[in-house]
Amino acid sequence: AEGRLVEILSTGIDTTERKRAEDALRLSEERFRELALLDNLTGLYNTRYLYQALDALIAASAAEGSAFSILFVDLDHFKRVVDSRGHLNGSRAIQEVAATIRGCLAAPAWAVAYAGDEFVVVLPGFPRAAAVEKAREIRARIRETAYLAGTGQPARLTASFGVATYPDDTRDLESLLAIGDQGLFAAKRSGRDSIVAAGGSAGRGTSPPL
Known part of the structure; x- marks a missing residue:
């Protein structure tokens, strides 16, 4: 026993x-x-997650008949920061900007470290007007933040934004990303520190810079 x-x-x-x-x-x-699925530098999602999640979001939005928007965000003249302050401080500044963007978002919104000093913000349930307002909020927060303050030489940054909305602009993932990127390019071309939202079906034409 x-x-x-x-x-x-x-x-x-x-x-x-x-x-x-x-x-x-x-x-x-x-x-x-x-x-x-995370970016090593910023802790934001990476592009691998972006494509997977947007595929799912498009399917869900189509089933529910709801809208969502994406923001392309790119820092203006960021190369000047890297050239004058070095790559290490450039990386730190990108980390701090990522934190600024994250601080402007609440679930279910989320952000992606897209490429270099470029980000994508995904806004489920946001029609175009609401997305533009969110872009304005992020732009203002970036403007008012002193980056690299710990170095004793704070840097002031601005950013340009391109806005694309599903299903108003397109129902296709690749087209949606292309339209957002085109809006960003138009914002840069207009003088930077501005927001351009696509207008018309399939992104034909853009709104004036905001």
Whole structure:
């Protein structure tokens, strides 16, 4: 009987340890998948996540008959910061701008580190007018923030914005991204520190810079 009790206790311990190991492995795998979708520098989502999530958002919005918008955000003349302050401070400034953008968003909105000093903000449930207002908020917050303040030489930055809205501008993922990027280009061309929203079906034409 005593031997049987020891065997039962041993089996219970083995089962508990195995479950702990399996739980730890599952959490590790979940964390790995999460990290694979995050940008290393900023902690924002990366482009891999952007495409996956936008595909799902388009499907959900089509089923619900709802709108959403994306903002393309690019820092103005950021190369000057890198040239004058160095690449390390340039990376720090991008981290700080990412924090500024994140601070302007509440779920279900989210942001992506898109390329270099460019970001994409995804705004589920936002029609064009609401998206433009959010772009104005982010633009103002970037303007008023002193970046690299810890260096003793704070940098002032501005940003340009392109806005695209589903389904007003397009129902296609690649076209939506292209329209947002075109708006950003128009904002840059207009003198920077401005917001351009696409207008018309399939993004034909743009609104005047805001």
